[in-house]
Amino acid sequence: xxxxxxxxxxxxxxxxxxxxxxxxxxxxxxxxxxxxxxxxxxxxxxxxxxxxxxxxxxxxxxxxxxxxxxxxxxxxxxxxxxxxxxxxxxxxxxxxxxxxxxxxxxxxxxxxxxxxxxxxxxxxxxxxxxxxxxxxxxxxxxxxxxxxxxxxxxxxxxxxxxxxxxxxxxxxxxxxxxxxxxxxxxxxxxxxxxxxxxxxxxxxxxxxxxxxxxxxxxxxxxxxxxxxxxxxxxxxxxxxxxxxxxxxxxxxxxxxxxxxxxxxxxxxxxxxxxxxxxxxxxxxxxxxxxxxxxxxxxxxxxxxxxxxxxxxxxxxxxxxxxxxxxxxxxxxxxxxxxxxxxxxxxxxxxxxxxxxxxxxxxxxxxxxxxxxxxxxxxxxxxxxxxxxxxxxxxxxxxxxxxxxxxxxxxxxxxxxxxxxxxxxxxxxxxx
Amino acid sequence: xxxxxxxxxxxxxxxxxxxxxxxxxxxxxxxxxxxxxxxxxxxxxxxxxxxxxxxxxxxxxxxxxxxxxxxxxxxxxxxxxxxxxxxxxxxxxxxxxxxxxxxxxxxxxxxxxxxxxxxxxxxxxxxxxxxxxxxxxxxxxxxxxxxxxxxxxxxxxxxxxxxxxxxxxxxxxxxxxxxxxxxxxxxxxxxxxxxxxxxxxxxxxxxxxxxxxxxxxxxxxxxxxxxxxxxxxxxxxxxxxxxxxxxxxxxxxxxxxxxxxxxxxxxxxxxxxxxxxxxxxxxxxxxxxxxxxxxxxxxxxxxxxxxxxxxxxxxxxxxxxxxxxxxxxxxxxxxxxxxxxxxxxxxxxxxxxxxxxxxxxxxxxxxxxxxxxxxxxxxxxxxxxxxxxxxxxxxxxxxxxxxxxxxxxxxxxxxxxxxxxxxxxxxxxxx
Numbered sequence: 001x002x003x004x005x006x007x008x009x010x011x012x013x014x015x016x017x018x019x020x021x022x023x024x025x026x027x028x029x030x031x032x033x034x035x036x037x038x039x040x041x042x043x044x045x046x047x048x049x050x051x052x053x054x055x056x057x058x059x060x061x062x063x064x065x066x067x068x069x070x071x072x073x074x075x076x077x078x079x080x081x082x083x084x085x086x087x088x089x090x091x092x093x094x095x096x097x098x099x100x101x102x103x104x105x106x107x108x109x110x111x112x113x114x115x116x117x118x119x120x121x122x123x124x125x126x127x128x129x130x131x132x133x134x135x136x137x138x139x140x141x142x143x144x145x146x147x148x149x150x151x152x153x154x155x156x157x158x159x160x161x162x163x164x165x166x167x168x169x170x171x172x173x174x175x176x177x178x179x180x181x182x183x184x185x186x187x188x189x190x191x192x193x194x195x196x197x198x199x200x201x202x203x204x205x206x207x208x209x210x211x212x213x214x215x216x217x218x219x220x221x222x223x224x225x226x227x228x229x230x231x232x233x234x235x236x237x238x239x240x241x242x243x244x245x246x247x248x249x250x251x252x253x254x255x256x257x258x259x260x261x262x263x264x265x266x267x268x269x270x271x272x273x274x275x276x277x278x279x280x281x282x283x284x285x286x287x288x289x290x291x292x293x294x295x296x297x298x299x300x301x302x303x304x305x306x307x308x309x310x311x312x313x314x315x316x317x318x319x320x321x322x323x324x325x326x327x328x329x330x331x332x333x334x335x336x337x338x339x340x341x342x343x344x345x346x347x348x349x350x351x352x353x354x355x356x357x358x359x360x361x362x363x364x365x366x367x368x369x370x371x372x373x374x375x376x377x378x379x380x381x382x383x384x385x386x387x388x389x390x391x392x393x394x395x396x397x398x399x400x401x402x403x404x405x406x407x408x409x410x411x412x413x414x415x416x417x418x419x420x421x422x423x424x425x426x427x428x429x430x431x
Numbered sequence: 432x433x434x435x436x437x438x439x440x441x442x443x444x445x446x447x448x449x450x451x452x453x454x455x456x457x458x459x460x461x462x463x464x465x466x467x468x469x470x471x472x473x474x475x476x477x478x479x480x481x482x483x484x485x486x487x488x489x490x491x492x493x494x495x496x497x498x499x500x501x502x503x504x505x506x507x508x509x510x511x512x513x514x515x516x517x518x519x520x521x522x523x524x525x526x527x528x529x530x531x532x533x534x535x536x537x538x539x540x541x542x543x544x545x546x547x548x549x550x551x552x553x554x555x556x557x558x559x560x561x562x563x564x565x566x567x568x569x570x571x572x573x574x575x576x577x578x579x580x581x582x583x584x585x586x587x588x589x590x591x592x593x594x595x596x597x598x599x600x601x602x603x604x605x606x607x608x609x610x611x612x613x614x615x616x617x618x619x620x621x622x623x624x625x626x627x628x629x630x631x632x633x634x635x636x637x638x639x640x641x642x643x644x645x646x647x648x649x650x651x652x653x654x655x656x657x658x659x660x661x662x663x664x665x666x667x668x669x670x671x672x673x674x675x676x677x678x679x680x681x682x683x684x685x686x687x688x689x690x691x692x693x694x695x696x697x698x699x700x701x702x703x704x705x706x707x708x709x710x711x712x713x714x715x716x717x718x719x720x721x722x723x724x725x726x727x728x729x730x731x732x733x734x735x736x737x738x739x740x741x742x743x744x745x746x747x748x749x750x751x752x753x754x755x756x757x758x759x760x761x762x763x764x765x766x767x768x769x770x771x772x773x774x775x776x777x778x779x780x781x782x783x784x785x786x787x788x789x790x791x792x793x794x795x796x797x798x799x800x801x802x803x804x805x806x807x808x809x810x811x812x813x814x815x816x817x818x819x820x821x822x823x824x825x826x827x828x829x830x831x832x833x834x835x836x837x838x839x840x841x842x843x844x845x846x847x848x849x850x851x852x853x854x855x856x857x858x859x860x861x862x
Contacts, residue, residue, distance in 0.1 A: 002650070002677040004714065006706040010559045012724065013717040047510030048503060052732065053484045072479060079478035079692040113544055113726040120725050124581060128441045146724035150555060151582075219433070246433040261510040263730035275437040283435065286444040293443065293577035294551050295544040295726060299694035299733045301483065 017391035035417030055308025086111025108270035115253035115265035164201035193359025228321035338418035448822035466848030486739030517542025539701035546684035546696035595632035624790025659752035769849035
């Protein structure tokens with residue numbers, strides 16, 4: 001039997017985050033009674049009550065009647081191959097246009113297998129030469145650094161503070177790249193409640209980032225997955241809404257706002273691409289072409305599930321997200337409140353955490369490494385689980401950081417979990 | 432508005448096959464009355480009658496009752512994120528094991544977003560260094576060359592004859608690579624009724640290919656998408672069934688045997704991978720890890736559709752494929768018979784075609800370029816469409832070749848189409 005050495009495989013197979021996740025799953029399966037602040041997944045109540053058949057039927061009705069295709073043609077569209085760019089682009093464009101407050105042309109959208117494929121395709125389209133670099137917030141969502149690793153794209157970490165990306169450091173990184181005959185081609189940023197930092201950029205910072213992108217000639221990859229969790233009245237415009245220079249490629253996910261099992265997301269890429277012969281097309285066209293070599297097209301069944309859900313909510317992402325946003329804001333408030341009550345009164349020295357205004361996550365810093373060994377103690381002796389953040393950081397500043405997610409839990413689990421966490425912190429770090 | 436030059440994007444955005452396909456779609460939309468031998472898609476009758484809801488329910492019942500998860504947990508599995516390697520691996524492993532005549536461990540399978548993602552991930556996992564080369568049959572399914580282009584993998588074309596890959600040329604290519612300090616790492620081959628050549632390797636050739644892979648130390652990527660169209664009794668064992676040296680990574684699609692809209696396929700990669708620390712895992716584990724950076728997981732809804740269809744057909748891919756295989760064999764016989772009747776009696780000089788025993792396609796060679804201009808004439812004056820093959824070839828030998836697909840048509844369309852094609856050949860090439 002031929003045996004392969006791991007060193008002969010592409011370097012991306014050895015990803016520390018994947019090892020963290022499989023370790024976490026393994027710990028969770030050994031401690032089923034533990035309260036787990038690990039999963040960043042949508043709350044199960046939104047999935048348990050899902051009537052997928054109804055959504056598919058609703059989308060079929062829309063195709064058959066509203067779009068005038070008739071029942072048979074509609075049924076074929078769901079079962080056959082479809083265009084790489086997607087089927088539900090018109091519905092998504094209308095909904096996204098409402099959210100962004102700008103007109104979104106359907107042909108500037110590609111419906112993808114989740115936001116992950118969207119990010120992957122954007123990287124593939126935009127990175128041609130090894131001298132092109134990707135700037136990412138540090139810490140960062142592992143999906144973006146993983147996709148870059150898969151494509152051998154050089155990554156430049158830019159620290160993220162409570163109010164988002166450090167713009168001075170980003171500008172310095174652009175300068176440094178230029179001195180080395182390289183350039184920052186694209187900068188990944190999640191301006192609203194980033195995973196895992198929870199940080200949020202204010203309006204002025206968003207404008208400054210766009211100005212910097214213009215001045216230093218790079219593009220922005222905006223990940224807007226958690227934008228819908230902002231409190232009503234406290235929403236800030238997406239970078240794409242402020243983007244007059246065509247600097248922003250905007251990706252989104254339907255996992256949180258619809259449900260993860262649809263595996264659908266999208267990318268809005270309205271930049272114009274000019275070929276040597278003078279013809280132009282949209283960046284979305286190029287991304288759709290690349291998609292045909294990765295997944296061909298997003299399952300039309302998945303798209304029907306999302307399309308039907310959108311139609312049942314008046315074609316509005318905001319309406320779809322509103323109920324979910326309420327639950328996540330409640331949970332986040334319960335989590336930070338419980339931390340204040342149970343840990344905050346007398347936290348062990350060196351223990352501190354942030355209090356984000358939205359998103360799914362709280363980050364906590366410990367005075368000791370938040371590693372697998374400590375997690376094992378936390379699970380076995382205290383019955384509480386969290387995610388070690390080392391894999392989310394590009395240097396070692398995450399070694400003492402853990403992430404608490406509130407999204408998958410019910411109020412009493414949050415209360416019990418924080419009580420257990422407080423005991424863990426008190427007994428294991430308190431002396 | 433920032434404008435991007437196409438030259439600044441990754442080179443894979445300019446794919447000649449994609450341009451052929453969009454041109455074809457455009458011609459088809461301008462000539463809706465033409466008979467089109469272009470689409471290689473499954474016959475619409477298999478999609479029109481599809482009861483997706485029933486299949487999803489069937490799979491839910493299976494999870495809830497047979498696997499004992501209960502209704503609520505089953506519903507959650509369908510709606511939530513799932514493991515990168517897939518949910519229905521047990522069902523697929525059992526079905527594939529029957530087909531291959533070997534035991535297939537579920538953990539050696541990854542369920543992918545179609546065979547396309549499977550091929551893409553296999554390439555990514557196996558190609559680390561620019562000195563590693565991919566050998567492909569020439570002509571070749573554009574999905575494999577497209578995926579290689581996306582990953583900047585060097586491709587070595589190996590001519591395909593009526594009985595499959597030219598093994599002497601493949602061996603010579605291995606030698607040549609070695610002389611240049613490079614190596615053939617992987618060879619793509621579709622041994623049964625390859626798209627577009629229709630060629631099939633006999634049993635002796637399969638054994639010789641496996642021996643060569645052993646001797647020259649490369650792996651085989653077996654694409655088995657059309658294997659199910661073999662006539663009953665005329666099936667040949669897949670390369671994977673004959674693979675005692677662990678040389679074969681086997682990919683398959685559910686698009687043809689179930690339906691394309693599920694967008695599901697799989698890869699069987701049971702090779703052992705040894706890390707520097709002596710631990711081992713399967714190549715499928717590495718592929719699943721890479722998948723988490725491309726699409727995270729295949730939609731569990733899609734997997735439920737496929738899983739339910741498998742369950743309704745006794746868990747057998749062969750049973751699922753049998754009815755479909757009958758239709759495609761009938762259509763292929765009608766197509767070759769009509770060609771014999773309408774063209775064969777007095778074909779214009781230089782016109783010839785093959786008569787494959789299975790698959791969806793007949794290849795026809797013309798004495799003149801089978802290009803966009805000629806297709807336009809064929810569509811406008813004669814009402815018949817076909818696919819120019821230039822983009823499926825790695826050199827210019829495909830410039831005079833067209834492909835006729837029988838899979839999407841009904842008997843009377845095939846008869847009418849060939850009659851029109853005969854007139855086109857007679858009038859446009861006959862003098």
